[in-house]
Amino acid sequence: MLVSYQVSSRVHSLMKRSHRKVVWKGARVWITGASTGIGRALAKELASCGAHLAITSRRTDVLEEVVGEICSAGGQAQAYAGDVTDADAMAEIAAAISQNWGGIDVLIANAGTHIPSEPLQFDSRQYQDLMQINYGGVLHCIEAVLPGMKAQGHGHIVGVASLAGYRALPTASAYGASKAALIHFLQSLRFHLEHESIAVTVINPGFVRTPLTDKNDFRMPCLIEASDAASRIRRALERGKRDVAFPAPFSWVISLFRIIPMPLYACILRRIWKKK
Numbered sequence: 001m002l003v004s005y006q007v008s009s010r011v012h013s014l015m016k017r018s019h020r021k022v023v024w025k026g027a028r029v030w031i032t033g034a035s036t037g038i039g040r041a042l043a044k045e046l047a048s049c050g051a052h053l054a055i056t057s058r059r060t061d062v063l064e065e066v067v068g069e070i071c072s073a074g075g076q077a078q079a080y081a082g083d084v085t086d087a088d089a090m091a092e093i094a095a096a097i098s099q100n101w102g103g104i105d106v107l108i109a110n111a112g113t114h115i116p117s118e119p120l121q122f123d124s125r126q127y128q129d130l131m132q133i134n135y136g137g138v139l140h141c142i143e144a145v146l147p148g149m150k151a152q153g154h155g156h157i158v159g160v161a162s163l164a165g166y167r168a169l170p171t172a173s174a175y176g177a178s179k180a181a182l183i184h185f186l187q188s189l190r191f192h193l194e195h196e197s198i199a200v201t202v203i204n205p206g207f208v209r210t211p212l213t214d215k216n217d218f219r220m221p222c223l224i225e226a227s228d229a230a231s232r233i234r235r236a237l238e239r240g241k242r243d244v245a246f247p248a249p250f251s252w253v254i255s256l257f258r259i260i261p262m263p264l265y266a267c268i269l270r271r272i273w274k275k276k
């Protein structure tokens, strides 16, 4: 009886921890990939809710422009330029933010890119480079914030993956592989970090209008604006969601694709692909 009570109260406390919600007012948030697209829209959205923003990407001039926009709207933001593929640079940035603010509450590892795969002109170096940004870059940022989050006894790690990581898609082999790796890694990490009171959230957007998708030459179903994506991410974090996929109903279809048997999935994809 006592054992069963201890087990159930432990499960209850783990569930409570794993559903911890984010309160933005005064939260110290580091967002990577904030110079354009989803990251930029999210930085502005969270700053307008009272969060203190540290924003990173490679282009200093564009980052300063975002800081200017946030500060002139009454928010708080600082730019820390750097390349996420450089582990030392990410460690230095995390240390600088922590020194300035005394810690980091939320990391939003959003920096990423997409290069359409042309498997018949196989270029392993290009695929590895993409992996270094979309997957390796997130690992570098987590490595940089984790000791501080453990020491302060709380934290929240948010990774921006993609619905493209759910199942194999033509032309997205390298991009999809990097996002599938990210989803798998973050969901696995969550098991370990919930014991440290550090939450892990995976964000899986569908098509969002940004410089990344502006390059696409096909019709993108259920395309949404970056500001819409940003407010969906904010609301999901406020509600304590851990696996976030949008926009519905597109995300429901892709989620269904994830569980149907491979021969059926391949048959459907070949038909869609033939029509293009």
Ligand SMILES: NC(=O)c1ccc[n+]([C@@H]2O[C@H](COP(=O)([O-])OP(=O)(O)OC[C@H]3O[C@@H](n4cnc5c(N)ncnc54)[C@H](OP(=O)(O)O)[C@@H]3O)[C@@H](O)[C@H]2O)c1
Binding pocket: 032, 033, 034, 035, 036, 037, 038, 039, 056, 057, 058, 059, 062, 082, 083, 084, 085, 110, 111, 112, 113, 114, 133, 137, 160, 161, 162, 163, 204, 205, 206, 207, 208, 209, 210, 211, 212, 213
């Ligand atoms: N748009 C979509 O439909 C969609 C869908 C699903 C998932 N996503 C994911 O959402 C995230 C944001 O994408 P987005 O659509 O907003 O694209 P975007 O507008 O092209 O933004 C990408 C951001 O990442 C930064 N970045 C790229 N490489 C970097 C590097 N090596 N080091 C540091 N920063 C780097 C870019 O800034 P600099 O060039 O200044 O470095 C930029 O701020 C990506 O992870 C993407 O895979 C997008």
